[in-house]
Amino acid sequence: MTGYYIGVISGTSLDAADVVLAHAADGDRPTLEATHNHPPPDALRQRLLQITQTRPPIDIRELGQLDRQVADWMADGVLALLDETGMAPGRIRAIGSHGQTLYHDPQPPHPFTLQIGDPNRLAARTGITTVADFRRADMAAGGQGAPMVCGFHQAMLALPDRQRAVINIGGIANLTCLPAGATLEDPRLTGFDTGPGNALMDAWIARHQGRLQDTDGEWASTGRVHEGLLSVLMADPYIRTAPPKSTGREYFHLGWLDHQLAGMPAIAPADIQRTLLEFTAVSIRDAVAACPGRTDEVLLCGGGARNARLRERLSAMLAPTQVITTDDAGIPADWVEAAAFAWLAMRTLAGLPGNVASVTGASRAVILGGIYAPAVVSRPPSPG
Template identity: 45%
Template sequence: MSGTSLDGVDGVIAAFPSTPTQHPVTTLGSAYMPFSAPLRQELMALQSPGANEIEREALVANTLATHYAACVERLLADAGLRPDQIRAIGVHGQTIRHRPELGFTRQANNPALLAELTGIDVIADFRSRDIAAGGQGAPLVPAFHQAVFADPQQTRVVVNIGGIANISVLHSHASCDVIGFDTGPGNVLMDLWIKRHQGKDYDANGQWAASGQQSQALLDALCKEDYFAAPPPKSTGRDLFHAAWLDKHLASFPQISSADVQATLAALTANTIADAIARHAADVKTVNVCGGGAYNPYLMLQLAQGLQARGLTATVQSTEALGIAPNHVEAIAFAWLALRFDQRLPGNLPLVTGARDFRILGALYPGS
């Protein structure tokens, strides 16, 4: 999995049980491979219209496939496994456009090349069938969250804070449907801002944000974005929350320091997540965070305080408490979606994505 943070590839080898009484998933190996600066720059550039896009996307897709193949090679070596012991590779690709309102989403990827390089069956293109069925094509992870994290004794919320943040509301009552949607920016605006002012890819531990003071006036202006008030199903990405969106709002607040802007952007992420949880999961007992945001203690504190300010007493913790490391959840989710395809079972939740019905997601590229 490589997400909207555009930082690199998270890979896992996941083993799923043959009986429902076993633990829902076991991680046999993991690897992280960062993107080079030129690859990250090109992926960032492809987020917006530009010259010669078709050729540039094709070339970056080839580069990604070789990157994914190197990740697979490392995973196999570290786990002591052979390619023929792997049922399939589930690969998401790198989202460069997400426009479900126009009937498409675009992930740069070359799964045929990945199959050729690894000799392993590859399952890819998970989002397009849901969109073809009238859905958003996202978020897809709530179905996985339900399968591995749901607790019949309590309502849990799983929050993924990558570039974009999304939540899954897993009710304790089996009669209640899973709720899931993108809440808005996760790390994307904070990463953008610190890159602009300090040349860093991200705000380690939220230290820069913690050094600033939140601007309530700026936060109020940012929160007026129509997306936040829109009802689910909904999904978003860099197509909405980008540099021009932020700069448009900042133009009215020239006096705010760069550190104060960073603190306010952290508050935007935490508050929009907290608002969504308060609106859709008032009985929540635990909020379990995955993605890069789980490693940002300042952001985790802001989320806990945001929930408390809304009258919620839920415990905020990482998914490590549920047995899966925060940086492994998304990759395991797409392994699970590949498993669903392999078993010819649906991978979407229509009430989450807005699709007309359940659909089998993905396309197969045989390894031989």
């Protein structure tokens, strides 16, 4: 459906809500018109990180309050983008909102996923129809509910004559294998969450240095890979599980890392940071090797694509396959996921499926998400 769409997502890093304005005029290939990065209030970020990392008890009242607070944070981001661009809300067909994942557990007997950020509130605050709750329709069809971005990768980045692999490195890293000429319905189109992206590195540097991230892997570069720890990390059952599979910070968090370190000789914090970077790189390398056929090109996106040390390790490990960022393919690496949710909103309004069943393990392709119209104050009929 031709028109303007907004995509908004906060990932596992919780550093900001990424907001994009996209224009769809050419089938399934929207173009980015504007972007905005909107940090959350610090108290909200800290509480959400605490919940996703340590899973403390949370009562229903607080859950409802957080649902509203996240919606307001994202609404503020959307309104800031509209203000920066001068775009009137009435020109936007829809917002595609991922929300903030609190917990993702796709395993039997009762698989579920929970994203908060009340779409009713988001629609009311912005005056724009909002599409949200994308993951649960896929889970209702037997899928993992993740990754959700593989269809967008196919629409925007597949080539007729070259096989590509797209690696999104957020808090968690995910892979899309794009065989040459693959369509959305092609069973060769595969993907899965590979394991940690930035989540463990971010959490470790936050604990030891109070910083949000290890920019360009600078701290990691001062340490050395601890081979014993790397072997322990790579032996985790999730890394060895065959796809379809998906995971999140509720699995790979500081408590998980502390458990792996228990009983090992003391390791210098910088060496642990370097080993965590290597863990991300090796798990991605092994995932790319699992793509069917020969991969001609690897495209990186997400915050981890800006980590120079991580890019260097991936380039070395995947050689001679070329490793580039999606910037080189026409989509800024920092905004791929947010753009994907603008695309998913467009698909939903058009009555088209958004999941890729060969990726998530769903029984079929399904239309994703619910549609939330902005609240309208009704007026009584005029007398007479």
